Amino acid sequence: MNGMTKPAVRQDPYRPHVHYTPAANWINDPNGLVYFGGVYHLFYQYNPYASSHGHMHWGHAVSTDLVHWHEQDIALAEGEHQIFSGSAVVDWQNTSGLGDGTSPPLVACYTGHTSSNQAQYLASSQDGGTSWTLHPDAVLDRGKLDFRDPKVFWHAPTASWIMAVVHPVEREIELLRSTDLRAWTSLSIFGPAGATGGIWEVPDLFPVLDDAGHEHWVLKVDLNPGGPYGGSGVQYWLGDFDGQTFMPRTPAWWVDHGQDFYAAITWHDLPERRVWLSWMSNWQYAHHVPTAAAGWRGAMSLPREVGVRVDLDGPVLVQRPVPELQALRQAERPISAGITPFETDQAHEFLLRWPGSNSFRVQLEFRSEAGIEVSVEVTPREVAVRRPETAVTAGLTGYAGEHRAPLPPMEDHELRLFLDASSLEVFVGGGRAVLTDLLFPAQSIREVWCITEGLDHREAMGSLWPLSPTSER
The missing domain is CATH 2.60.120.560 (Exo-inulinase; domain 1)
Known part of the structure; x- marks a missing residue:
């Protein structure tokens, strides 16, 4: 197709052309974003049975350029619990012991959800993310109904894994440390702070460099409701992280001032830059957008490079579409x-x-x-x-x-x-x-x-x- 050729009219006028959405059914939060072996993995909350929220699995898509996505088989399937949001890492040193010694395992840390409890579990892949083994025992269980969305990353200065996990009702983010992804020790609690008009969800904590090469740590968390227009929204702070405590240096600001950017998380193990994407919807009306007749609901935002720019008023988060998108022009x-x-x-x-x-x-x-x-x-x-x-x-x-x-x-x-x-x-x-x-x-x-x-x-x-x-x- 070129710029002078009119494509055939599609039966589905709202299905995205350049944003990811699966062939059918409901999706929401991106999960387990990880880069390994030249492949970008996008996992996400997925209901394989309907175009409404429920029966949460992890759907799966892969890309080699962050632009062209190929839907895969379901990665993590609902069983004794639903598979709620979480993250994935490359366990290069096999600290978890879940690898077979042939190559580094991919390890997912996700929330297992039942009607009475939420706890954090592990799943592992030895074939680069194609197939997964779910491990039955929780690695972090507080006996709480609302305790979810673990984001895990490797912190080189302390030679340990750090987890940011949210206590939604309390509007708190708990930071924990582990050396093996199995036993976790609490480090500190952040919050309540900033916007607290709704429950907190999907935290992320990561460093970025400004144009002068100075490091800033970004702590972001979503809330619903309580966003800038009454529905869901995403807020962030810039500050410092010493391996134990996040110390903000700015007030809370909105990540996106539109109505439809939620649950963004960053890719793990992506060298030299920080990239994220989000679910592109709002809980105010996510179940009612006019796409169900075509058999699907939900799409992802375009992937964005995240950085910090220092203006006269101080440092601010900046987001730019990944340059790979220019190949579509x-x-x-x-x-x-x-x-x-x-x-x-x-x-x-x-x-x-x-x-x-x-x-x-x-x-x-x-x-x-x-x-x-x-x-x-x-x-x-x-x-x-x-x-x-x-x-x-x-x-x-x-x-x-x-x-x-x-x-x-x-x-x-x-x-x-x-x-x-x-x-x-x-x-x-x-x-x-x-x-x-x-x-x-x-x-x-x-x-x-x-x-x-x-x-x-x-x-x-x-x-x-x-x-x-x-x-x-």
Whole structure:
């Protein structure tokens, strides 16, 4: 397919072209993200029986480029307990003793869920993640109904494994240490702190370097409800970790200012960079998005490189789409003030740049025959995404509205966004402001209106690229 060829109209207008979703049924949180032998593994919460939450298994997909994903057989299946969220590591030194000596085992640490208890269990793979053995005894059990989502990583300074696990109702993250992934010793408790309007879930703790090479530790945790618009959301702190305690140096900030970014975790054992992705939905309406008729519900965000940028106001988290996505670009087309027609039978990437000033407005309105389906506006101090209610989304409580993210003063501005069949991901200011929103247009979007104020018409110009599909569905 090239940029001049119109693809056949699909029977499923909302199935993503470049975002991962399985062939059928329900998915939510990504789990066990691990890189091994040149392969990126994406495990995720999966119900193989229906397009609603329940009977949690770990689904599985693999990729060699973070872009083209290939669905695999179920990795961890429900048995005496459901397989709730967790993480996976490469046990290079076979500290767990779960390897057979031929190659390092992959070890997953997940929450086993029953109606009366949640505890942490191990599973292992000796063939690079293709098949798994579930080990029957819990390695961490507090006899609690809500105690879940272990994120495990190797901490070289203390030569030990560190686990971040959440106590949802208490709004606490507990840090623990182990030398063998089996026996765990409690180190410290973080929280309650920041936003506490809902239960906490899916913690992650990891270091990143800023542009000057200084290390910052990122602690992030999700909450539901209590997000920036009343539904679910993700908050983070920047600080220090000494092998025992996380010490924040910033207040809590939102990771994503849209409505549909939840349960992000980072890949383990990925050299030289930090990458994560999330479930792209919101618990306000996840069970009601209009895709069940096609037999599926849920998709993942695009993978993002995570870093820290130090501005005049201090350090902030930045997120940028992984550069591997540029390989999907087809024939480039210019975009400037006015109307640009395009086809939404495939995904598109948009990129605009313009010089900074004290007073300007750049707005992109994505329109179908039904009218404006979504708009993105950038001004000197903020970016806003507006999702109007349509006939398709009238029953989705929390869908329609305006989502805003602050921007620091900048000499030059950049707006980069990805429009897929049922989502919009917006990156502004080099990834300082990010908004992720599901999108269910009433009709196919066929044109973008670029409106500028306070700028010469030649100052806000850019490009759009149709993107090659990453799935044949």
